[in-house]
Amino acid sequence: MWSRKFEKCINCGTREVNHVAKGLCRRCYTLKTEANHKNFERHRRGVADEFLTRERLYELYVEKQFSLTDIGKLAGCTRVNVHYKLQKFGIDARSKTEVRTIALDRGKIHTT
Ligand SMILES: [Zn+2]
Structure with missing residues (x-):
């Protein structure tokens, strides 16, 4: 057996490269990890968009009166x-x- 659970790499089918995790050989596992990392980077750019929902903006800006x-x-x-x-x-x-x-x-501006 290639690994305890898998006969061969579930992605490329090799038995020549050592199993690493989740049914993937070292080569495929590395590629997969890099792909996930790229997805994460892409996701990061949309974080502000996800954070700034209408409800949250209303709460922060109108109710709590935070500045822009x-x-x-x-x-x-x-x-x-x-x-x-x-x-x-x-x-x-x-x-x-x-x-x-x-x-x-809020005491931000001090008038004399
Ligand atoms: Zn593989």
Whole structure:
């Protein structure tokens, strides 16, 4: 037997290359691992998109009154992208006056 469970590599059918794991020979297992890694990299780029759902944006931006920059930091993207998402979901971006009022409330702007 090639391995305890498999007679040969389930991918390429070889018995010449040693079994590594999950019915795959060293060669196929390495290729598969690299392919998974590439999928993961691809997935990584969409993480901000997955994070920024309409519900989460509404919660962070409208209810908790996070700034675009703060949300961008949480999502791992730029504030421009966050702003784009707000528009896409039809959430009104705050006016400058509102931003200032919120900043005042939070003690970000100190008036003398
Ligand atoms: Zn193989």
